[in-house]
Amino acid sequence: MLSAFPGLSKPRLYRKPSQMRVPISGGPAQLVLKASRFSEWGLHFECPRRPGMPCVLAQREGNQTVFRAFDPQKGFEPGRKAVARMDYDPSYRTNWVLAPDGLRLAWIKWDPAEAHIHVLSLSGGADGLIQARGEREVTVEGASHFHTLTWSADGKGWYVTTQLPASWALLYVDPQGRSTVLLTLSNPFSPDVFLSPDGHHIAFTEENLSSNLWLLKSR
Numbered sequence: 001m002l003s004a005f006p007g008l009s010k011p012r013l014y015r016k017p018s019q020m021r022v023p024i025s026g027g028p029a030q031l032v033l034k035a036s037r038f039s040e041w042g043l044h045f046e047c048p049r050r051p052g053m054p055c056v057l058a059q060r061e062g063n064q065t066v067f068r069a070f071d072p073q074k075g076f077e078p079g080r081k082a083v084a085r086m087d088y089d090p091s092y093r094t095n096w097v098l099a100p101d102g103l104r105l106a107w108i109k110w111d112p113a114e115a116h117i118h119v120l121s122l123s124g125g126a127d128g129l130i131q132a133r134g135e136r137e138v139t140v141e142g143a144s145h146f147h148t149l150t151w152s153a154d155g156k157g158w159y160v161t162t163q164l165p166a167s168w169a170l171l172y173v174d175p176q177g178r179s180t181v182l183l184t185l186s187n188p189f190s191p192d193v194f195l196s197p198d199g200h201h202i203a204f205t206e207e208n209l210s211s212n213l214w215l216l217k218s219r
Helices: none
Strands: 018-021 030-034 044-046 055-061 064-070 084-087 094-098 104-109 116-124 130-139 146-151 158-163 168-173 179-185 193-195 202-204
Touching: 044 094, 055 094, 094 146, 104 146, 146 193, 158 193
Parallel strands: none
Antiparallel strands: 018 030, 044 055, 055 064, 064 084, 094 104, 104 116, 116 130, 146 158, 158 168, 168 179, 193 202
16 A cells, blocks of 8 residues: 655644646736645646646545546545555555546565565546546566656556666566666666656756865964
8 A cells, every 4th residue: 555755854844735737928927726734745747748637636634645637737626536556554655646637546665575566546637526446556577676767658658767786777577577777877766767758858956965075284
């Protein structure tokens, strides 16, 4: 089950975090929604590329992680039920992403011993209402130490990064769990991965620790 979220070296509490939208043409920011609950990561949400499909927001509520659909312009509608509720386990962080079509949600655990991609199918969407339909696991062959997860642009696979003590790797995984190593680097910091809209290019972050020794002459 889904546990936590990446990027949390030290837990922080956000009181009533809010989401704003800004028109591309410019102008003042507009309030979309404001959360009424505490959250360790603020507002973590994903929006699909398919027009007309709702975005999905994840929030922690007690010992659960709750997913809710919302309109990126109007926010939440009163009375709408949660898309899914999953157990929260502080021992294992996870990385979750929404598919480009908005009808699947996938996540991985930061558990070195686990090599599964969990996929939750969703139904609906035409009226802004989506519901969980079923869950399956994709076992990735010959892989471990998952760190980040990104859907491919066509929604037919995933890009997964792994993190070992002194290196990381970028994999492409198909729906059957077959993996292909695309890149390996000697760096203890696993990157975030971003795809171009057409899926032809991949950008990734790089973090390094460096120190300098300076020689100063005293008078």
